[in-house]
Amino acid sequence: MMAEIHQINPLGTVRELLGDIVGSQVVGGIADDDQLFERMLLDSLHLITLVTSLEERFQVAVRPEDLIPENFQSIAAIADFIAANSRA
């Protein structure tokens, strides 16, 4: 059941998970296409925490070759990556 909801709206869940890490106020001020790394919003700990929570929540396996800027540069990019790889 939950999995279907995520598939319909990964953007919302990605925002929520990112909000848990950097703060929902901060995430509220970021547009879906804003570049996350230009604004130095995440450090390496945050990135690994985000990857872990995405893996748990969406049942995706993030492989080394997936951990690249193209997949994580914006909230929209993360949601697209999830939509393309989620097994749930």
Next chain:
Amino acid sequence: MNPYLIHGALTAAAQRWPDRVAVRAEGRSLTYGGLDVAADRVAGALAAMGVTVGDRVGLYLSKTVEAVAAIYGILRSGAAYVPLDPEAPAARCALIAQDCDLAALVADERRVQALQGVDGALPTRGIVCGGQAPSGFETWEAVQAGAQAGPAAGVVDTDLAYILYTSGSTGRPKGVTISHRNCLTFVNWACRQLGLRPDDVFSSHAPFHFDLSTFDLFAAATAGGTVTVVPSVAALFPTRLAQWIGSEGVTVWYSVPSALSMLVQYGGLDQQPIDSVRLLLFAGEVFPNKYLEELMRLVPQARYFNLYGPTETNVCTFHEVVDPPTPGEEPIPIGRPCANTRCLVQDEAGNVITTAGVEGELVVQGSIVAQGYWGDPVKTAERFTAPYTYRTGDVVRWADSPQGLLLRFIGRRDHMVKSRGYRIELGEIESALYSHRGVEAAAAVAVPDELLGSRIVAYCVVASGLDEEQLKQLCRERLPLHMVPERIATAPRLPRTPNGKVDRTVLVQEAERLLISSTRSA
């Protein structure tokens, strides 16, 4: 050229290898000749602004070629440079700027504006990189079109070269004061011990406010090699980092172990070997055997050195790791003292322990030891118990080995923890939380983490209405990113030991459960 001063290394390199690349950052580079001239123009501008021997000049810039030129320019002006964390909240940088009474500032436009927002924090003079210069400031372009000044006269090796601020347990960052002599004792040891060469390419991974950066910058200049700044995207994405190491031809890598653990776990090194690297140096925290063993298998051609030392002692011990360690066994030793350095293990009464296996506090002596804490004679006297003597607060013991006695690190005597190599005083986090009137009690704890050193969780007793998000926001406005707790839980009361102290053991167990449940079901 004065070989006793840090900037003497730049002068020598510029004379000997004027056309060699000194620094590469963000796709731009400067030769030693170019860096020498750029630094002299910064020194000229600062001298014209009245900066003189004994002053402090702030550096508030990201890691650009200009920042490197500014560092040498400040040193040549006779002042000490004070690197401010370019990503930390302006309020914290303002505290530092005021604490050490900056005579001038070199910063980019955005950071000048950030300091302008805090009353009295912006020095009245300085250089701005990019954009408009406020009153009293000059633009970088104007400075680089202006007059050159050589090294200021009357600087000696016991003068301050830089001040590095680290986390302070009372809530204020404390500034470690390092002289030219302190820094060069380390740098010259490193050049000889490691056999650094003009054809070496040094990675610059650590930020300039972190003491690992002084090796990257000053050992490279002393050896005549090139220092190349790790792009911020590569620092986040391990496969990009592996590609970047290869394309830059890095031969000497130096970082905290967690950066290397990430590279092992997510870097795809089996697909993309980093075969240019000949020296892999790490410091700042314990390298888990599991990741070090795998790294040594994936990068077999490199030599591995574990370097140890709090900011107050530069690097004071080293250990070459020859055989891959066994996962599950005790961590690799921190080794033996660097040149001109003495390490004493002392018991509680101050007696020196020479027997292997007996634990005590590590006390470091020699010219590698910093001068003290800026403007804090009380704290200085507590830890710097004599000139060139520092009580580390680290518990160690001597251990027998085929190479003789080696030091092993056991743990800390206080509440300082490390995360990604950064020192974190839990008291500073608690102070940030207490700055809100609604916080009645606060305790921060560290949960050990193999990959990252530790993860921080805080517990608060709050008056009413304050939630986790508001408490985190409070921390974000006052603390650098690496100090903001991952989770802040509110509780009706904090657990206490029978004698009334906060029971941190219980809190750590709570925090472990909290971190597990938040990644499982957030």
